[in-house]
Amino acid sequence: MKTLSFITGRALQGLxxxxxxxxxxxxxxxxxxDPAALMMPPEATREEIExxxxxxxxxxxxxxxxxxxxxxxxxxELGMSLRFQRPALDLLIERLPATAxxxxxxxxxxxxxxxxxxxxxxxxxxxxxDFAIRVISLLGQAIPVFWLAxxxxxFFSLKMRWLPSSGIGSxxxxxxxxxxxxxxxxxxxxxxxxxxxxxxxxxxxxxxxRAKGISSWRIIVHHALxxxxxxxxxxxxxxxxxxxxxxxxxxxIFAWPGIGRLAVEAIQNRDFPVVQAVVLFAAAVxxxxxxxxxxxxxxxxxxIRL
Amino acid sequence: MKRLAAIALAASMLLPISTAIASAxxxxxxxxxxxxxxxxxxxxxxxxIVDNIFDTLVMRDKEMxxxxxxxxxxxxxxxxxxxxxxxxxxxxxxxxxxxxxAVKFTxxxxxxxxxxxxxxxxxxxxxxxxxxxPLTVRIxxxxxxxxxxxxxxxxxxxxxPPKYVKEVGNDVFARKPVGTGPYKFVEFVxxxxxxxxxxxxxxxxxxxxxxxxxxxxxxxTARITALLTGEVDLIxxxxxxxxxxxKDSPDTDLVQVKNGGLTIYLGLVMSEKPLDxxxxxxxxNMAIDRQSIVTNILQxxxxxxxxxxGAADFGYKDLPVTAYDPAKAKALLAEAGLxxxxxxxxQSTHRxxxxxxxxxxxxxxxxxxxxxxxxxxxxxxxxxxxxxxxGPIFMLGWGSTQTLDADAAVYAxxxxxxxxxxxxxxxxxxLLDESRSIVDPAKREAVLAxxxxxxxxxxxxxxxxxxxxxxxKAKSVTFEGRPDARIPIFDIKKQ
Numbered sequence: 001m002k003t004l005s006f007i008t009g010r011a012l013q014g015l016x017x018x019x020x021x022x023x024x025x026x027x028x029x030x031x032x033x034d035p036a037a038l039m040m041p042p043e044a045t046r047e048e049i050e051x052x053x054x055x056x057x058x059x060x061x062x063x064x065x066x067x068x069x070x071x072x073x074x075x076x077e078l079g080m081s082l083r084f085q086r087p088a089l090d091l092l093i094e095r096l097p098a099t100a101x102x103x104x105x106x107x108x109x110x111x112x113x114x115x116x117x118x119x120x121x122x123x124x125x126x127x128x129x130d131f132a133i134r135v136i137s138l139l140g141q142a143i144p145v146f147w148l149a150x151x152x153x154x155f156f157s158l159k160m161r162w163l164p165s166s167g168i169g170s171x172x173x174x175x176x177x178x179x180x181x182x183x184x185x186x187x188x189x190x191x192x193x194x195x196x197x198x199x200x201x202x203x204x205x206x207x208x209x210r211a212k213g214i215s216s217w218r219i220i221v222h223h224a225l226x227x228x229x230x231x232x233x234x235x236x237x238x239x240x241x242x243x244x245x246x247x248x249x250x251x252x253i254f255a256w257p258g259i260g261r262l263a264v265e266a267i268q269n270r271d272f273p274v275v276q277a278v279v280l281f282a283a284a285v286x287x288x289x290x291x292x293x294x295x296x297x298x299x300x301x302x303x304i305r306l
Numbered sequence: 307m308k309r310l311a312a313i314a315l316a317a318s319m320l321l322p323i324s325t326a327i328a329s330a331x332x333x334x335x336x337x338x339x340x341x342x343x344x345x346x347x348x349x350x351x352x353x354x355i356v357d358n359i360f361d362t363l364v365m366r367d368k369e370m371x372x373x374x375x376x377x378x379x380x381x382x383x384x385x386x387x388x389x390x391x392x393x394x395x396x397x398x399x400x401x402x403x404x405x406x407x408a409v410k411f412t413x414x415x416x417x418x419x420x421x422x423x424x425x426x427x428x429x430x431x432x433x434x435x436x437x438x439x440p441l442t443v444r445i446x447x448x449x450x451x452x453x454x455x456x457x458x459x460x461x462x463x464x465x466x467p468p469k470y471v472k473e474v475g476n477d478v479f480a481r482k483p484v485g486t487g488p489y490k491f492v493e494f495v496x497x498x499x500x501x502x503x504x505x506x507x508x509x510x511x512x513x514x515x516x517x518x519x520x521x522x523x524x525x526x527t528a529r530i531t532a533l534l535t536g537e538v539d540l541i542x543x544x545x546x547x548x549x550x551x552x553k554d555s556p557d558t559d560l561v562q563v564k565n566g567g568l569t570i571y572l573g574l575v576m577s578e579k580p581l582d583x584x585x586x587x588x589x590x591n592m593a594i595d596r597q598s599i600v601t602n603i604l605q606x607x608x609x610x611x612x613x614x615x616g617a618a619d620f621g622y623k624d625l626p627v628t629a630y631d632p633a634k635a636k637a638l639l640a641e642a643g644l645x646x647x648x649x650x651x652x653q654s655t656h657r658x659x660x661x662x663x664x665x666x667x668x669x670x671x672x673x674x675x676x677x678x679x680x681x682x683x684x685x686x687x688x689x690x691x692x693x694x695x696x697g698p699i700f701m702l703g704w705g706s707t708q709t710l711d712a713d714a715a716v717y718a719x720x721x722x723x724x725x726x727x728x729x730x731x732x733x734x735x736x737l738l739d740e741s742r743s744i745v746d747p748a749k750r751e752a753v754l755a756x757x758x759x760x761x762x763x764x765x766x767x768x769x770x771x772x773x774x775x776x777x778x779k780a781k782s783v784t785f786e787g788r789p790d791a792r793i794p795i796f797d798i799k800k801q
Contacts, residue, residue, distance in 0.1 A: 046725050048427055055422050083350055084342045084496075085477065094496065150527050158531050165531040166523050168498065253525040257497035261524070265340060269350075270687050 010294070014287035021283040022073060025276050026066050056082075069276070078280065079273030083266070088277035091262060095246075098168060099258035102177055102250070103243035110182035111189055111236065118193025123220065125198060133190060140187030149180040149253040166255035177254040181247050185239050192235055196228040203227075229300055237293035238286075245282030331516035333783065333800055335793065336529045336538040340497050340522040343480035346464035347416045348423050353461040354542075355500055355520050357792050360464030360485035363390050363409065364455050368797075370618055370710050370789055372455055376404060376465055376486065380458075385450045385745060386433070390458070392441040396509050398467040399490045406443040410435040411468035413445070425462045428708075432457075452745045456709050488513045488796040497522060502795075513796050533558055533778045539800065540785055540793070544776040546607050546659045552778040559779050563787035564609065565617040566775030568703030569715065570658055572668070572768040575728040578698040580648055587765035589638035590699075593675045594668055595630040600771050603663050608771040613758045614704065614715050616772060618789040620747075621712030621754030625762050635675045647676020654681070654701040655689035659773050665701055694728045702726075703773070707790050712754045713741065720757070720766050729766030 036053040053059055057068070072079065078088045121133040156176060157165035163172050200206065201224055209219050246260025255261075259278060266274035339351055346356045365375035377390040396404040413435045416423045431451040436444040447454060457463060470484050483491050488510065489502035500520040504513040521538060523529040526545035532538045534555050544552055544560065553560040572590075580586045596610035609617075612625035639647060652672075654665035662683050669679035679699075684692065693700050704726075706714035721738050722730040737760065741753040761767075779785045784799045 045427065045430075046723065048430070049725060051419070052422065052424070085348075085480070091496075153528055153531050157535055161535055164537060165535055166525070166528040167521065253528055255497075255521070255523045255525070255528060257495075261340075261497060265524075268687050270690075 010291050014284075014291070017287055018280065018283055022070060022276070022280060023066070025279040026069055027062070029270075029272055029275060030062055030065075073276075073280070078277040081266075081271055081274045083269050083271045083274070088273040091274060092259060092277050092281055095257060095259045095262050096244075098256060099244060099246050099251070099260065102174070102181060102247060102256060102258060103240065105174055105178040106182035106247075107185060107236070107240055107243060109178065110186035114186050114189030115193055117186075118190040119197060119220065119225070121190065121194040122197035122201065130194075133194070137187035137190040140183045141191075143183065145180055145184065145247075145249045146253060148183055149176070149250060152176045152180055153253070166253070168255075168257055173254075177247075177250050177256055180254070181243070181250045188235065188239070189232060192232050193228065196231050197224055200224045200228045226300060230297060233296050233300065234293055237289045237296075241286040241289040242282070244285045244289075246278065331514075331800070332519070333515050333517070333540065333795065333798065334519045334521060334538040335795075336521050336523045336532050336541040338522075338524055338526070338529065338543045340524070341494070341500050341520065342496070344483040344491070344494070344500070345466075345476060345480035346483075346485075347412065347462045347466065348421075348425070348476070348480065349461050350424050352791065353464075354791070354793050355502075356461060356464060356483070356485075357487075358489045358502060358518065358795050359483050359487045359491055360466070361396075361487050362459050362463050362465065363392075364459040366459055366710075366790060368786075368788065372459060375459070376409075377458070380455055382745065383444070386447045388445045388447070388454050389438070390443050390445070392443065393509065394441060396486050397507070398470065398486050399484045399505060400467060400470055402467040402469050402484075404465060404467075404486050405440045406437040407440070408465055408468050409443045410437050411471070412463065412465050415466075415471075416462045423462060428460065428462060429457050450743055450745045452747070452750055453709065453711055453713065456711055460708050488794075489518060492517075508796075510796065514799050515795050518795050530778060533780065536780065539780045539783045540798075541778045542793070544778045546605060546776070549605075549607070549776055549778075557781055559781060561777040561779055561785060561787045562607065563775040563777070563789060565772055566707070566787060566789050566791060567608070567773030568658065568705040568707075569611055569614055569616060569772045570608075570661075570664075570701065570703045570770045571614060571719075572652075572770065573694050573697060573700045573702055573719070573728050574765070574767060575694065575697040575699075576730050576766070577728070580642065580644060581650075581698055583642045584764055585638045585642040586644065587768070589635040589642070589675065590672065590677065591628050591765050591768050592631045592635040592638070593671050593677070594628075594768065594770065595671055596627055596771055597630070599664055599667055603660050603667060604771070604773075607659060607776060608773045610771045611769045612762060614719065614761070614767065614769050615712040615754070615758060616706050616710070616715055616789075619706050619710050619712045619715060621751050623755045623758045625758055628762075632671075632675050639675060639677075644676075647678065649678040649680065650698055651680040651682060651696075652699040652701070653684060653689070653692065653697060655684050655686050655693075657686045657689075658701075658703045661701060664770075694726055697728065701770075710790060712758075716754075716757060716761070717742070720761065727766075731760075731764050731766055734760055734764065734766060 036049050036058055057065065081088050081091055084091060117133050121130040124130050153165050156163040163175055167173055206219060206224060209223055246258055246263050248260040248264055251258045251260035252264055262274060263278040341355055342351060344356050346353065346360050349356065361376050363375055363377035364372050367373045376393050376396060378393050380388055380390045383389050392406060398404060413432060415421055416426055416429060417432055431447045433446040433448045438444055445454060465486060467484050471479050481494055488505055488508045490505050492503050493501040502518045504516050506512045523532055527548060529541045530544065530548055530551055533541045549560055552558050574581045574587055576582050600606065600608050600610055610627040612627045613623060615622045652669060654661050656662065665681060669681050672679050693702060704715065704719055717738055718724045718726050720729050720734055721727050722735050737753055737757045741750055741757065744750045744753060775787055775791060777787050782801045
């Protein structure tokens, strides 16, 4: 019963968030002007632009347009892309696999390596290796993605000729974008695991376990890491959610046909329906992933009750 | 043993990948923009790919002269009627015959107001199309239209197959186009590529390149890398900063098409003081050192200009570039009653070659004559919403590469009340309207020259320079670039 009320409560919260997001994205786009001027060729006359605006419904009061948008959004209809003349939702779904593949790959390698480095750094606190890991993770978070991406292209494609410079197709195409995208998360996860593990290793129950003579390996894996996971899982949930919304910079640089690139090109061309669809989708993923993260807490730490 | 296997695996991962290098008969082109659709009647992007699948009635040769295409000849029957004789025996890729009905269908579907074609303005003068016989078609215009044959040489006037379009509908047609052109459509994967194959039965002969892959690579550095590594053979829009990489590589060439790009100018909102004063406009015009900007910032990839009309356009008058004369500019400001200068806002965007750096240099040069610039740089998508209403000084690129006629270069930005115009000079308006009503080329040329002379004196806008178009190509490929920005694969050879 408690679980059920928790779930419905969260679902309602999620709906409110989605409603808020839809309003913000709709009105924010309108504040910067209407797309008719950008959609028409430069030689178009004033009358032609006006006729186009009328035909597309851009002349109705903004709340009428918002009502129309909301009514169709509820039925899963997110409007036609102005640029592609196809449903915005279809365009988004088409690009989801590419984005999901990149997001998963980036998150998996950065998590695995991040856990390993974070654990080593925590166990060997204040040693030379800890210092090295901390420097690396600081760099990873400080280096901008676009710069790292270009360095990778220049080194692996241009100098060494090992990897294709952009596009999608083989496993080789996936390497550079997932490194560029994962570098930031690697650093974040390493630092988080390290900090969280150091804190847990100072807890009384760890001292008790040590006193009982349990091997230190077992203590770290079974007792410490599991408890250190909670903040890490929260952060990873957030990362994954934001990655599924599309990696804007990475996808543009590597010509990766995902949602991020769709979003950037839609913004550049003021393709309202597509921008709205991408933002709403990203918000929905966020809401859902947060919900799953909450459930994961319970599994990891039975002390947290629903 | 296990360790050995691990090392072998690691080594194999480090081995160079044979990045798919196109074979001699194939070519890969890297473009900055993604293709969204390929229906020539409803394009919202450049016609680069479409141009290889479809043909127009009138074509342009390498010297940009109008030559027969699907029409073998054309003539004006009276002031408002043009007659086109069509080429016999031309078939669409699906076997449909190209005839007068197809021409009528092509134009009717674009000028139909219900169709909401975004490019209807390019053929807005067309009143109706009349089929005389299967190989003769007459196009009636609303008034005299000297540019009609030019209009028939570009989108949206690529001839489409009526039966196929009616059968599959516009949406499918845009994804699976069928034309009469040198290349047949094979595959379209959004945001990835468009693949075309040679049309062996093409009426101009079989193309020498068998297969073309158009890849979308939005980032400039990635595009150049793909060229340098041989993943692609030809790229569009080489960024100026890294163009030397293409020039210096032993395997690639930089193709610099003089007069192939837009003419960059400063728009002046003349309803705002003190820009309503011609002396102030003249002073600003003289305060800019165009040669220094082109040499130092644009590394010579542009040509300073004294007129908005492109050098390859019909009606171009080779006016001298306004001389850089800050002393005279200051004197003019004093004459205008502003001896201490004034403060004004100048907007620019990120779209043209090194535009922010250029805007900064101009702001500095204006500062030298006492005009204090409040500089604002906006993203393009926001900029287009504000330009040309805000300003009061704004930087914009304008071009006539699609028509190669002075009309396209000046009318829309000089004429009072046009969407992109912020000028209002009655004398100029009169000449502009006159130029649109003359069919006789010699008379038109004279009026177009008058327009440019008057603009040089009245300064409705401040012309800065015309950008070059920059392409990068593999040495194995022949490509010279064209002022109309097309990439006709039919004319390209590969060793």
